[in-house]
Amino acid sequence: MDLNFTTAEEEFRLKIRRFLEENLPKSGLGAGREGREDKAWLEKSKAWQRKLYESGYVALAWPKEYGGQALDPVCQTIVNDEMVRANAPYLPGGSGLGMLGPTLISWGTEEQKRRYLPKILTGEEIWCQGYSEPGSGSDLASLRTRAEIIGDEFVVNGQKVWTSGAQHADMMFCLVRTDPDAPKHRGISYILIDMHSPGITVRPLVQMTGDKGFNEVFFDNVHVPRKNLVGKLNEGWIVANATLFHERNMLGSATGSEQRFNRLLALTKKIKRGGRALTEDAVFRQRLADLEIRVEAMRFHSLRQLTDQIRGRNPGVETMINKLVGTELNHDLATAAMEAMGDYSMLAREDASVLDHGYWPYEWMFSLGLVIGGGTSHIQKNIIAERGLKMPKSR
Numbered sequence: 001m002d003l004n005f006t007t008a009e010e011e012f013r014l015k016i017r018r019f020l021e022e023n024l025p026k027s028g029l030g031a032g033r034e035g036r037e038d039k040a041w042l043e044k045s046k047a048w049q050r051k052l053y054e055s056g057y058v059a060l061a062w063p064k065e066y067g068g069q070a071l072d073p074v075c076q077t078i079v080n081d082e083m084v085r086a087n088a089p090y091l092p093g094g095s096g097l098g099m100l101g102p103t104l105i106s107w108g109t110e111e112q113k114r115r116y117l118p119k120i121l122t123g124e125e126i127w128c129q130g131y132s133e134p135g136s137g138s139d140l141a142s143l144r145t146r147a148e149i150i151g152d153e154f155v156v157n158g159q160k161v162w163t164s165g166a167q168h169a170d171m172m173f174c175l176v177r178t179d180p181d182a183p184k185h186r187g188i189s190y191i192l193i194d195m196h197s198p199g200i201t202v203r204p205l206v207q208m209t210g211d212k213g214f215n216e217v218f219f220d221n222v223h224v225p226r227k228n229l230v231g232k233l234n235e236g237w238i239v240a241n242a243t244l245f246h247e248r249n250m251l252g253s254a255t256g257s258e259q260r261f262n263r264l265l266a267l268t269k270k271i272k273r274g275g276r277a278l279t280e281d282a283v284f285r286q287r288l289a290d291l292e293i294r295v296e297a298m299r300f301h302s303l304r305q306l307t308d309q310i311r312g313r314n315p316g317v318e319t320m321i322n323k324l325v326g327t328e329l330n331h332d333l334a335t336a337a338m339e340a341m342g343d344y345s346m347l348a349r350e351d352a353s354v355l356d357h358g359y360w361p362y363e364w365m366f367s368l369g370l371v372i373g374g375g376t377s378h379i380q381k382n383i384i385a386e387r388g389l390k391m392p393k394s395r
């Protein structure tokens with residue numbers, strides 16, 4: 001087993017690292033996850049995505065005919081790692097790049113690929129995911145948003161909820177019920193909806209972080225061309241799962257966890273308990289050791305996934321493991337930081353005595369959301385048990 005990157009790959013890493021040092025937006029965008037709600041942020045981060053794309057660092061493995069470079073998946077992994085290490089701002093087109101784009105490459109018509117993929121790459125069109133509905137989250141197949149076929153169009157009525165980024169989105173990839181009489185997994189279709197269509201209302205929901213990151217979306221007789229169907233009519237469940245696969249992979253990043261662990265370590269070296277640094281405290285050291293072991297296990301897990309990708313092996317439950325372990329680990333890292341800070345963890349970011357620039361309270365709240373979004377931990381465990389361990393189905 002050789003876990004080292006080749007010389008050419010290491011040179012590529014240095015190139016992207018230098019690019020980020022020289023080009024990372026210096027101010028106004030914020031690093032990491034916060035502040036993704038105002039229009040000024042959107043415009044600046046779209047410009048950032050465009051620059052990254054034009055410099056050759058977005059979706060490197062996508063086919064050339066749709067604007068990609070058809071490079072080895074290792075190159076994309078290196079870019080992702082370096083972006084996390086540099087604390088680069090999140091890309092506004094993340095849902096398009098990470099979820100819809102790869103789905104369309106496998107399932108879209110030629111016309112859909114040529115129409116949508118290039119604008120996903122440049123960030124010109126922002127996408128959101130219309131899956132969840134009130135009463136249909138974990139049990140997604142029970143969704144009720146109805147699309148009737150009238151002539152050459154679908155006419156959509158119903159409601160989605162928890163739709164991240166819908167307030168900025170130009171387009172939505174959406175699950176709708178097209179055959180209400182079929183068994184629940186069979187009467188669903190996967191369609192692409194223009195968010196500027198008449199009949200769409202977007203209402204923001206405020207998260208516990210204070211961000212207006214996700215929304216309710218209402219459809220009142222929204223007309224969608226039939227050519228916006230992805231996959232076959234009433235067989236959208238299989239396309240929906242392809243997207244979920246990409247989403248779950250996106251949510252757990254080993255490099256991100258490693259970065260957070262290093263930040264936690266630096267914080268706890270500065271915090272004193274009983275006259276000594278917390279890192280000298282026998283009980284807390286055990287906790288840090290446990291977290292570091294989990295971070296390291298994530299790193300090996302992601303290398304295994306990368307090997308599968310390079311060798312063209314179909315992934316099994318690895319993506320669910322990635323999502324389950326990665327999101328829980330990030331929340332546990334933040335919980336350890338909050339407990340280490342004690343009363344200081346209650347301070348607002350602006351307070352003069354706040355520790356580590358107020359990073360952890362936000363991270364603690366945000367990371368809890370990711371344990372739920374994209375399918376809760378319980379659901380990932382059910383799938384791993386049923387598909388991976390071949391255990392009987394849960395009732």
Ligand SMILES: Cc1cc2nc3c(=O)[nH]c(=O)nc-3n(C[C@H](O)[C@H](O)[C@H](O)COP(=O)(O)OP(=O)(O)OC[C@H]3O[C@@H](n4cnc5c(N)ncnc54)[C@H](O)[C@@H]3O)c2cc1C
Nearest residue numbers: 129130131132137138162163164369372373374375376378
């Ligand atoms: C930050 C964030 C962003 C999101 N973004 C989007 C988005 O952009 N688009 C979108 O469509 N949705 C989005 N969601 C919604 C997300 O997909 C759902 O919240 C999630 O699937 C859970 O559904 P629910 O909230 O309806 O909870 P429920 O399904 O009601 O679950 C409630 C509880 O019951 C448990 N449970 C349910 N069924 C089972 C079972 N069979 N076995 C064991 N336990 C079970 C769950 O684990 C959970 O603890 C987002 C959610 C969050 C938190």
